[in-house]
Amino acid sequence: MTIEGSDINVDMRVRLGTLEFRNPVVTASGTFASGREYADFVDLSRLGAVVTKGVSLNAWPGNPSPRIAETASGMLNSIGLQNPGVEAFCEKDLPWLAQYDVPVIVNVSGHSVAEYVAVAARLEQDLTVDALEVNISCPNVDEGGMAFGTTCVAAAEVTRAVRAVTVKPLIVKLSPNVTDITEIARAVEAEGADAVSLINTLLGMAIDTDTWRPKLARGVGGLSGPAIKPVAVRMVWQVASAVSIPIIGMGGIMTAEDAVEFMLAGASAVAVGTGNFVDPTTTMRVVDGLEAYCRGRGISAVKDLIGAVKF
Amino acid sequence: MSMDASTERKLLEHARVVSNERVAEGVGLIVLESPRVAHAVKPGQFVHLRIEQGASFLLRRPFSIHRVVGDRLQILYQVLGEGTRALAGKERGAEMDLIGPLGTGWFVPEGTAHALLVAGGLGAAPLGMLVEALALRGIAVTVAQGAPTTERLVARELFEATARRVEISTDDGSAGERGFVTALVERLIAADRPDVVYVCGPEAMTRIVARQALAAGVACQVSLERLMACGIGACLSCVVATVDGQKRACVDGPAFDAADVLWDASEIPPKH
Numbered sequence: 355m356t357i358e359g360s361d362i363n364v365d366m367r368v369r370l371g372t373l374e375f376r377n378p379v380v381t382a383s384g385t386f387a388s389g390r391e392y393a394d395f396v397d398l399s400r401l402g403a404v405v406t407k408g409v410s411l412n413a414w415p416g417n418p419s420p421r422i423a424e425t426a427s428g429m430l431n432s433i434g435l436q437n438p439g440v441e442a443f444c445e446k447d448l449p450w451l452a453q454y455d456v457p458v459i460v461n462v463s464g465h466s467v468a469e470y471v472a473v474a475a476r477l478e479q480d481l482t483v484d485a486l487e488v489n490i491s492c493p494n495v496d497e498g499g500m501a502f503g504t505t506c507v508a509a510a511e512v513t514r515a516v517r518a519v520t521v522k523p524l525i526v527k528l529s530p531n532v533t534d535i536t537e538i539a540r541a542v543e544a545e546g547a548d549a550v551s552l553i554n555t556l557l558g559m560a561i562d563t564d565t566w567r568p569k570l571a572r573g574v575g576g577l578s579g580p581a582i583k584p585v586a587v588r589m590v591w592q593v594a595s596a597v598s599i600p601i602i603g604m605g606g607i608m609t610a611e612d613a614v615e616f617m618l619a620g621a622s623a624v625a626v627g628t629g630n631f632v633d634p635t636t637t638m639r640v641v642d643g644l645e646a647y648c649r650g651r652g653i654s655a656v657k658d659l660i661g662a663v664k665f
Numbered sequence: 666m667s668m669d670a671s672t673e674r675k676l677l678e679h680a681r682v683v684s685n686e687r688v689a690e691g692v693g694l695i696v697l698e699s700p701r702v703a704h705a706v707k708p709g710q711f712v713h714l715r716i717e718q719g720a721s722f723l724l725r726r727p728f729s730i731h732r733v734v735g736d737r738l739q740i741l742y743q744v745l746g747e748g749t750r751a752l753a754g755k756e757r758g759a760e761m762d763l764i765g766p767l768g769t770g771w772f773v774p775e776g777t778a779h780a781l782l783v784a785g786g787l788g789a790a791p792l793g794m795l796v797e798a799l800a801l802r803g804i805a806v807t808v809a810q811g812a813p814t815t816e817r818l819v820a821r822e823l824f825e826a827t828a829r830r831v832e833i834s835t836d837d838g839s840a841g842e843r844g845f846v847t848a849l850v851e852r853l854i855a856a857d858r859p860d861v862v863y864v865c866g867p868e869a870m871t872r873i874v875a876r877q878a879l880a881a882g883v884a885c886q887v888s889l890e891r892l893m894a895c896g897i898g899a900c901l902s903c904v905v906a907t908v909d910g911q912k913r914a915c916v917d918g919p920a921f922d923a924a925d926v927l928w929d930a931s932e933i934p935p936k937h
Binding site for chain 2: 384385386387391392394395407415416419420421422423424426427428429431433436579580628630631632633634635
């Protein structure tokens with residue numbers, strides 16, 4: 355900490371369109387459930403926002419087990435968006451979240467455009483929901499999921515359809531499993547997305563050399579954790595140069611310095627995902643560390659980091 | 666007595682290694698100073714241990730609590746992969762953080778007078794606290810313990826000192842009866858009619874014992890091992906198929922009523 359910077363109060367607020375977060379740190383969908391499981395470790399009111407586990411129209415059972423495999427500096431998962439469906443979510447999880455002073459962003463999943471629309475329309479009626487994050491990038495479901503996030507036409511179609519039924523801020527979560535992520539980002543921006551979040555997991559595979567069988571029952575799954583961070587930072591930087599809507603950056607964030615990297619690359623907010631599994635207090639450490647980082651460098655507003663990478 | 670822990674607060678504690686020794690080939694016993702968790706943990710619960718920070722393997726590893734002595738947790742572990750190899754290398758004074766107590770733990774039905782505990786190999790681990798708790802309550806305990814060899818009968822001394830009766834089997838006949846523990850269990854259930862059977866061991870063994878108990882009309886609880894990431898109910902990695910839908914081994918288990926488990930839809934866990 356420098357002497358000149360030691361006294362300043364850091365303004366930690368960031369803005370994503372009409373959404374204002376008290377700080378840039380949010381949870382990555384699918385790693386935080388709806389927050390209840392973390393209540394012993396995290397003060398939800400100190401988060402920038404809670405992004406919930408993906409919800410679909412009806413209950414989804416998820417994939418067969420094993421659903422995870424550890425890999426070097428990361429993990430593969432093929433949970434398969436197991437969830438109780440949007441009605442159960444609205445009845446059980448949203449009222450619990452409503453007791454906290456924190457923006458709630460609900461991750462929306464579907465097997466078809468009609469299903470995304472139906473889920474979004476149901477959530478539109480609930481005042482606890484501050485924004486939607488449309489998941490067009492899950493690699494672990496056979497129909498829908500990532501299929502909607504890997505072509506511009508499909509990504510645009512889902513975004514347009516959901517945009518038509520919601521006035522809430524609309525975030526689209528992008529897949530890294532594409533040749534050029536900036537094309538997809540531009541396509542969803544053109545259809546009215548208010549922000550993009552990236553990256554979802556990278557499609558991967560691991561094989562047990564004793565049994566010669568895949569380590570995941572489904573064969574393939576999504577790679578997350580520090581192993582993917584450089585890919586994610588690169589993609590955030592590319593997308594930041596390609597669109598004018600804000601970005602929520604994620605992929606292997608474990609520390610405040612990781613978060614700083616994403617912000618310098620162009621992210622307005624950052625999400626902690628796999629880091630929640632490793633240490634349930636990771637979000638709190640990143641919030642505190644980000645503030646200390648700014649204070650130590652005499653940076654009076656965290657938003658000054660956004661896109662400030664130097665060449 | 667319900668040992669349900671779901672309403673209890675989960676703790677994050679920095680534990681210090683008091684001792685770490687080999688007790689059999691590929692099996693270690695580590696003792697951790699972890700006062701807050703030690704005073705809260707109940708039989709059958711587990712801790713999620715962060716063995717290394719900044720290592721190439723990221724995730725915590727779940728371990729049953731074998732025994733608690735004062736402020737100290739005893740954990741029995743088998744060296745199976747990168748994580749447990751690193752654990753075996755931990756020396757006195759090393760620090761690791763852990764989350765606990767986790768899971769619901771064993772449930773003791775009202776009116777239990779006689780319990781049969783079935784331990785297969787390292788399955789002895791979560792039965793240590795249980796045998797002590799049952800004995801303290803005056804419940805007669807029989808232990809059926811099986812292992813490949815005499816050396817691998819971990820916790821045998823504890824069982825012999827605490828249970829009313831201990832029956833042993835080994836694959837090689839080096840102690841007790843030669844063969845699998847399931848043969849002992851068949852006879853013990855028929856002869857003694859226990860009120861409840863508690864099982865932990867390789868899942869193939871667990872399934873057979875569950876079938877034997879349920880066929881005899883005896884209540885049975887099984888402790889199931891699943892790969893898990895968070896350990897606190899969020900990631901949905903460790904699901905077990907039950908008559909009430911998918912349950913999470915980390916918060917709805919790891920002890921389950923054997924009658925509720927849909928065995929055919931459940932994974933036999935891989936090594937890790």
